[in-house]
Amino acid sequence: MINFQYTRATDVADAIRLLAAYPEAKFIAGGTNLIDLMKYGIERPTRLIDISRLPLNTIEEVPSGGIKIGALVPNSDLAYHPLVQQHYPLISSSILAGASEQLRNMASTGGNLLQRTRCLYFYDVTTPCNKRTPGSGCSAINGINRGNGILGMSELCIATHPSDFCVALAALRAKIHVSGPAGNRIIPIEDFHRLPGDKPEHDNNLERGEIITAIELPESKFTKHYTYLKIRDRLSYAFALVSAAVALEMDGDRITDARIALGGVAHKPWRVLEAEASLHGQKGDEATFARAAALLLSGARAYAHNGFKIELASRTAIRALKQATNGTPQDQSSKKII
16 A cells, blocks of 8 residues: 555646645646556655646647647547647547557546656566666566667666657657746757666656646648558557657658657657658658668667567558558558558
């Protein structure tokens, strides 16, 4: 039994104040990840600060032409919102590829960004894990590491980030709005999540006491040539072995703009700007896609059980680029790969 106190925040300023007053507290919204972490004994907050009633649950257009998504918008509402389906179908597709309908009904968009890794050893409190207990060691490096990372890893951690939604956000260059004791700031999505480096216990670059208030998406032109392709062990409720979010702008058979991000391979959604640049002005053919995939996976490292991920990631990226080029995005209802 984990004993904790419960407090409900009245507004964003109150939430920030409460977290400052109770350093061992945790924010809770949908709770779809935090409750699991508490059940496994990974998180032991002395107090839960309920932010689920804060006025952060709207989706609205912004003057720049993009949209602003409140941090407490449920994933289901976001996936089916008319503005998202019309202008950001990649976002909708990525959400529908993840979790289950029940979880999507509860999970919040802000909470999705803060998901912690599903590494087997992170969840097994009887084993060393630098992410869970800094300095204790990484059991995955010499253990069962089939689902672990192949890019951007360090000698302290080879865990991967589990979110599908965040991979699409990375491809679309989202901005994360946060508030904290020092005021408000905006963090580009590429700077929000971290590689493990020498501090794998830090998943992101939020400062102490900060809260996510919104996600901003810039105006999008990727409404036809896009896809979110997720490869997993089973079709129902499984995290990605490898996933790819691709958004292209085409002029005839040539690519004029390209975004591609991989999931399931690193401690954060994985983008390589050189790979995207290699697609610009090129015909959408096998050779072009293979070059981009090779650049994406440059420096990939296999461990004892996950070497297959390198080839799988290459094939996934190439298939996703084909889907996007042809304007035939992955169907998340049947999940049959086309």
